Amino acid sequence: MTHPPPALTLTGLTKRFGTLTAVDRVSIDIREGEFFTIVGPSGSGKSSLVRLLAGLETPTEGSLLLRGRDITLTPANRRPTAMVFQSLALFDHRSVGQNIEFAMKMKGVKPGLRRDRAMDLLRLVRLPEDYYDRSVTQCSGGERQRVALARALGSDPEILFFDEPLSAIDYRLRKTLEVELKELHQRTGKTFVYITHSLEEAMVMSDRIAIMRAGQFVQIGTPDEIYRRPVNRFVAGFMGEVNILAVSQTDGAPMFADLGLPAHGAQGAYAVLRPESLSPGNGRAVSFDAEVTLKLMLGSRTQYHMRAVGKSLIAEVGAATHTDLSIGQNARFSFDPADIAWVDG
Amino acid sequence: MSGGRHMLWLKVLWVGTLLAALYMPILSVLLASLANTRYMRFPHRVWSLDAYRAAAADYSTVTLHMISLQIALFVVLISVVLGTVGAMAYARYDWRGRSLFQKLLVLPIFFPQPVLGLALLLSFTAVGIAPSWQTAVVAHAVWIVPIVTLVISIRLFGYDVAQEEAAVDLGASRWQVAREVTLPALWPGIFSGALFAFLLSWSNLPLSIYTSGADTPLPVWLFSRTATNYSPLVPAVAVVGTIVSGLIVLALVVVRRILSPGMATDTRRN
Amino acid sequence: MGRRVMRRNPGLWYAMPLILFMLMCFVAPLFIVGWYSLMPARTFDLTADVGLHNYRAAFTDGYGRPLMWSLIGAALTTVITALLAWPTAKILHHHSGRWASLVVALIALPVFISESVRLFGLSVFLMPGGGILAGTLNAVFDVQIGSFLNTRLAALVGMIYIHFPFMLFPLLLGVAMIPTDRVEAARDLGAGRWAVLREVELPLAAPGLLIGGLLTFVLCLGANAEAAILGGRAVTVITAAIEQRFNYAQDWPMGAALTVLVIAATAVLVFPALRRIDLNRIIQR
Numbered sequence: 099m100t101h102p103p104p105a106l107t108l109t110g111l112t113k114r115f116g117t118l119t120a121v122d123r124v125s126i127d128i129r130e131g132e133f134f135t136i137v138g139p140s141g142s143g144k145s146s147l148v149r150l151l152a153g154l155e156t157p158t159e160g161s162l163l164l165r166g167r168d169i170t171l172t173p174a175n176r177r178p179t180a181m182v183f184q185s186l187a188l189f190d191h192r193s194v195g196q197n198i199e200f201a202m203k204m205k206g207v208k209p210g211l212r213r214d215r216a217m218d219l220l221r222l223v224r225l226p227e228d229y230y231d232r233s234v235t236q237c238s239g240g241e242r243q244r245v246a247l248a249r250a251l252g253s254d255p256e257i258l259f260f261d262e263p264l265s266a267i268d269y270r271l272r273k274t275l276e277v278e279l280k281e282l283h284q285r286t287g288k289t290f291v292y293i294t295h296s297l298e299e300a301m302v303m304s305d306r307i308a309i310m311r312a313g314q315f316v317q318i319g320t321p322d323e324i325y326r327r328p329v330n331r332f333v334a335g336f337m338g339e340v341n342i343l344a345v346s347q348t349d350g351a352p353m354f355a356d357l358g359l360p361a362h363g364a365q366g367a368y369a370v371l372r373p374e375s376l377s378p379g380n381g382r383a384v385s386f387d388a389e390v391t392l393k394l395m396l397g398s399r400t401q402y403h404m405r406a407v408g409k410s411l412i413a414e415v416g417a418a419t420h421t422d423l424s425i426g427q428n429a430r431f432s433f434d435p436a437d438i439a440w441v442d443g
Numbered sequence: 444m445s446g447g448r449h450m451l452w453l454k455v456l457w458v459g460t461l462l463a464a465l466y467m468p469i470l471s472v473l474l475a476s477l478a479n480t481r482y483m484r485f486p487h488r489v490w491s492l493d494a495y496r497a498a499a500a501d502y503s504t505v506t507l508h509m510i511s512l513q514i515a516l517f518v519v520l521i522s523v524v525l526g527t528v529g530a531m532a533y534a535r536y537d538w539r540g541r542s543l544f545q546k547l548l549v550l551p552i553f554f555p556q557p558v559l560g561l562a563l564l565l566s567f568t569a570v571g572i573a574p575s576w577q578t579a580v581v582a583h584a585v586w587i588v589p590i591v592t593l594v595i596s597i598r599l600f601g602y603d604v605a606q607e608e609a610a611v612d613l614g615a616s617r618w619q620v621a622r623e624v625t626l627p628a629l630w631p632g633i634f635s636g637a638l639f640a641f642l643l644s645w646s647n648l649p650l651s652i653y654t655s656g657a658d659t660p661l662p663v664w665l666f667s668r669t670a671t672n673y674s675p676l677v678p679a680v681a682v683v684g685t686i687v688s689g690l691i692v693l694a695l696v697v698v699r700r701i702l703s704p705g706m707a708t709d710t711r712r713n
Numbered sequence: 714m715g716r717r718v719m720r721r722n723p724g725l726w727y728a729m730p731l732i733l734f735m736l737m738c739f740v741a742p743l744f745i746v747g748w749y750s751l752m753p754a755r756t757f758d759l760t761a762d763v764g765l766h767n768y769r770a771a772f773t774d775g776y777g778r779p780l781m782w783s784l785i786g787a788a789l790t791t792v793i794t795a796l797l798a799w800p801t802a803k804i805l806h807h808h809s810g811r812w813a814s815l816v817v818a819l820i821a822l823p824v825f826i827s828e829s830v831r832l833f834g835l836s837v838f839l840m841p842g843g844g845i846l847a848g849t850l851n852a853v854f855d856v857q858i859g860s861f862l863n864t865r866l867a868a869l870v871g872m873i874y875i876h877f878p879f880m881l882f883p884l885l886l887g888v889a890m891i892p893t894d895r896v897e898a899a900r901d902l903g904a905g906r907w908a909v910l911r912e913v914e915l916p917l918a919a920p921g922l923l924i925g926g927l928l929t930f931v932l933c934l935g936a937n938a939e940a941a942i943l944g945g946r947a948v949t950v951i952t953a954a955i956e957q958r959f960n961y962a963q964d965w966p967m968g969a970a971l972t973v974l975v976i977a978a979t980a981v982l983v984f985p986a987l988r989r990i991d992l993n994r995i996i997q998r
Contacts, residue, residue: 154897174900187898191916200912201902253902454804458816461801465823468834468874471845475837483840485848529731531724538724546987548731551739553927553983555935557952558975561959565749565969566742569759585738592731600993646827648938653956662827669833669942678837681830688825 103166105130105257105289106151111160113146120146122313123160128257128291130165133283135292135300137336138310144293145184145261147310151291152259153177164256175204180250181259184266186242188234194220194245195230201253219248222285224278240271247279251286260292264299276302297336301325309333330443334370341371341411356409357386366440373401373414375437378421378429385432390423404431476678483673494679504680508687510576511645511660517580518587518644519637525584526591526636527629533592534599548589556586560653567654574656582654583644590643591636598632634699638692645688743976749969756966767970776954776971782865783951784978786940787933790872791926794880797873798925802884817885824878832871832942836862839943863945871939876932880925886995887921888914920990927986931979951975 104127113121120143128134138144149155151162153174161170169177180201189197196203198219199212207215213230220227223244229237234245243263250258260279264272280303283290294300300307301321308318309332317329328334331342345364346355352364361369388406395401402413402423413431415421423429475483479493498504532538533545551559563582567574610624626633648662655663661684668677751763754770771777805813823831838845841860850856861867891914899913915922937952951971958968 152901154901174897175903175905177901179901181898181901183894183898185892185894187892187894189895189898189913189916191919200899200904203912204903204905204908249898249902454808457800458804461797462816462819464874465820465877467845468831468838469823469826470834471838472830472834474845475834482843483837484843485845486852525731525734528727532726532728532731536724536727538722538728540728541724544728544732545992548735549987549992550983551735553931553979553987555931555952555975555979557935557937558955558972558979559935561952561955561968562742562746562972562976563738565959565965565972566745569745569749581738585735588731588734642825646825646830648827648829649935662829665827665833666829666938666942669829669836678833681827681833685826685830 102130103163104128105132105165106291107161107163107166108151109161109163111147111150111162112158113143113150113155114158119143119313121150121157124313124315125160126308126315126318128289129306131287131289133280133290133292133303133305135294135304135307136310137294137297137300137307139295139336142310143313144295144310146313148181148259148261148291148293151257152179152181154181178253178255179257179259180253180255181261182246182250182263184262186246186263188242188246188249190233190235192234193230194225194232194234194237197234197245198248198252200249205253216248216252219251222251222282223248239267240275243267243275247282255288257289257291260290260294262293262295265295272299279303297324298338309336326439328370328439328441330441331368331370332443334439334441337372339373339412341373341376343369343371343409345369357407359384359386361435363435364440366442368441368443370439370441371433371437373412374399374416376411376413376431376433377415377419378402378413378423378431380430380432382432382434384435385430387428388431390425390427390429393423393425404429406431472678472681476675476682478675481674494675495683497676498679498683501676504683507659507661507664507680508684510655510658511662511684512691514576514579514583514651514655514660515641515644518583519640521580521584522588522591522640523633523637525588526595526640527633529588529592530595530599530629530632534596535602535604548592551585551589554586556647556649557653559585560650563650564653574654576655576658576660579651579655579658579660582650583647586647586650587640587643591640594636594639595629595632598629602628634695638695641695642688642692645691746969746972746976749966750973752966752969754966755962755964767966768974770967771970771974776951779949779951779954780971780974780978782948783934783936783975786869786872786936786948786950787930789869790876790933791880791930793873794877794929795884795922795926797877798881798884801881802888805885806888820878820881828875828938829942831875832938835871835874836867836942839867862943863947865944865948868940868944868948871943872933872936875936875939876929879928879932883921883925883928884918885921887918887925890921891917920995923986923990924995927983930982934975934979 106128108124108126108128111121111124112119122143124147136144136147146155150157153169153172153176156171161168163169164177164179189200192200195213195216198216199207202212202215216230217227220229225241225244225248229241229245234242237245246263264275267275276299279290283303292300292303297307297309301324304321306318307321307324309316309324311332317324317333319327324333325337328337334340334342343354343356343361345352345361345367347353352361353359354361354369386406388404388411390402390404391410392403393400394403396414398417399414400417402415404411404413411431474485476494477490477492478484478487479489479491480487529548532541533548560582563578563585564574567578572578606624606628607620610620615623646662647660648666651660651663652666659667661680665677665681665684748759750767751765752758752761752767753764754767805817839860839862841847841862844860844862847858847860850858861870895913895917896909899909904912935952937950937956940948940950940953952975955968955971955975958964958971962968
């Protein structure tokens with residue numbers, strides 16, 4: 099089996115704005131046909147990075163290859179890539195059809211051919227064909243997303259970039275579009291590079307995820323790897339609410355300093371314990387007493403916030419479990435050391 | 444990166460040339476006024492302020508300014524009153540005929556001014572009104588009132604109507620709402636509207652030229668004297684007239700600065 | 714009762730003074746001019762027989778030429794000021810900051826100096842022999858240059874000079890209506906510099922361009938002072954022709970007919986354009 103060249107090869111890619119380094123020596127291969135997601139908080143440089151990839155900014159240092167060709171200095175309009183913008187950046191002064199045909203028009207494709215292709219794309223993104231003549235200003239939020247997607251696909255790009263396009267959309271619609279985007283990725287077989295600040299969103303759709311912080315990739319891996327083996331507290335914390343327990347060495351033996359319990363087999367300075375791995379009762383290997391301070395009903399699950407010695411912790415219990423604790427109550431909680439992800443920083 | 448630097452210099456050059464072109468004629472007027480010869484021969488053999496002395500001594504210089512001032516003051520008054528009231532209809536209230544009103548109101552702005560002046564001249568004469576500085580005031584107002592209305596409307600668009608409701612809720616009467624809430628909020632718009640009205644009226648030529656009759660405002664006098672009977676007195680009066688308008692604007696701004704805190708204490712006392 | 718109407722529709726009441734003023738001082742005069750244009754030639758009477766002979770005469774008696782000059786001058790000025798103002802607006806918008814604000818203020822300032830002063834300055838600058846430009850070049854570099862003062866070109870330069878700000882300021886608003894991300898999206902989809910201009914920037918800035926163009930064209934259509942001060946006797950514009958009918962020929966109905974023709978030309982342009990523009994949206998920015 100021969101390996102085709104990667105869709106994108108980033109080598110030491112760096113972007114500085116004055117004294118600020120937005121993207122700091124990023125190197126990675128993005129594989130052909132992959133759904134690759136870059137996750138980071140605002141200010142992490144993920145938007146600058148995707149703008150470098152799309153050619154909207156030129157890098158200060160480093161190089162960028164597309165299927166082995168150097169495109170580091172190629173301007174955006176000469177790159178066979180297309181982006182779905184955070185604001186969508188639809189051309190409000192043009193109809194839906196004209197938006198979708200824009201890239202084809204730029205390439206000089208004949209109007210008849212453009213129209214046929216636009217109709218195909220409307221079907222692909224699940225918009226009715228009579229939307230062709232509609233003004234984009236008449237479209238709803240979800241429809242505008244689909245038009246933006248069709249417009250980007252209209253250039254028949256080798257790679258599609260997404261700069262947080264779903265960030266301004268309500269929860270239910272976002273969930274629907276995430277699934278559709280994943281399906282679309284499978285149907286088109288194109289390389290997708292997706293930017294988001296939501297690891298949850300990344301988990302749903304991606305083949306691989308890169309976690310970005312301060313201009314650099316902190317961890318790159320499959321959703322499962324990121325979820326099970328975060329490399330540090332930053333990545334672990336990105337997944338939402340987690341319990342992080344510091345491990346201290348007392349007389350050569352590792353201890354959970356906050357709980358005053360021995361930490362047998364500790365493999366790092368911190369233990370990351372997800373709320374669902376912590377449950378009421380004595381059922382698991384390590385147990386301790388805590389006072390329930392808050393109880394949140396989350397539908398399928400119930401969340402307990404507790405205070406144990408000097409540390410606030412969170413436990414989540416499935417609705418099927420018939421445990422009912424009340425606020426102020428002292429109860430025993432336990433967890434299994436095997437569920438712990440150990441990190442050093 | 445050097446390309447970007449080049450572009451920047453090109454831009455600076457472009458803007459610089461533009462400003463130079465815009466100000467060169469104004470500078471030329473100033474230079475022309477510093478001669479004492481009847482015919483323009485630049486560079487002047489003798490640079491002198493004789494023309495300014497002559498202008499100061501000439502009684503008609505004062506008359507010209509007084510007529511321009513008279514017209515401008517009345518135009519300011521009319522346009523501020525009509526403009527403030529009109530802006531309420533333009534931007535404050537939503538009413539059935541509003542969009543038509545908004546469109547029709549700007550028509551005098553999109554109208555060739557000299558043609559407007561001629562049309563007004565004909566109409567005034569037809570109904571038996573001899574053109575004078577009063578008719579010039581009317582002509583100016585037709586053009587300036589819509590502009591002032593727009594200027595005040597801009598202010599009003601950014602104004603939260605809920606403030607008035609809050610004032611009513613706190614027990615203010617209709618008149619108190621206007622005095623305590625609406626007018627103070629509009630005041631900056633009214634002030635800039637007044638400045639616009641003054642400057643536009645003071646400098647107007649195309650309307651005045653046909654509607655001011657025997658009362659000659661400054662720009663009309665300058666226009667007629669550039670064509671015939673030229674002397675350095677003409678540029679000198681032009682410079683003086685421009686400076687006077689600048690000083691009046693400056694005085695208005697200063698008065699406003701002094702008045703504003705005073706008004707604030709007034710409100711507190713009430 | 715009056716109070717209740719006021720409550721329900723205060724807007725109309727606030728609009729009333731303006732409406733009355735405009736009816737009396739703008740609409741009524743236009744009607745009078747229109748009526749006069751239908752009167753027999755050289756009459757001062759408003760009750761004679763109505764007819765269209767003045768309009769017929771307007772086209773047969775050689776008034777077509779001044780009208781044509783005015784239209785050509787207005788069209789040329791509009792196009793040239795637009796070409797000058799577009800890059801200027803782009804620069805000022807792109808580098809918005811303290812310097813740009815200063816430049817904008819400096820461009821606005823001369824608008825408030827009477828155009829008779831500025832045009833006079835331009836003529837003094839361009840004057841042959843002892844003018845500011847020719848005199849300086851002669852004295853400093855010993856170069857003699859001619860002058861295009863008293864030509865049609867000089868009148869055109871004057872019109873461009875006077876009306877440039879009227880194009881620039883609406884265009885600044887127009888350029889501000891182009892979101893950067895739309896330009897980036899177009900570039901990302903393969904548009905080059907010209908395609909971006911044609912497909913994205915111009916359509917998005919169209920309201921500003923339209924207002925600026927309209928304002929410039931209409932103001933130039935009636936412009937008289939430029940031709941009078943700078944054009945010498947090289948060109949007679951329509952306003953000069955009307956004035957001549959009114960003052961020297963004492964032929965009011967003919968002057969009125971010419972006025973109506975100019976107003977008609979203006980209306981043909983202004984009405985459709987204003988219907989397209991949402992002034993509210995532009996003012997609110």
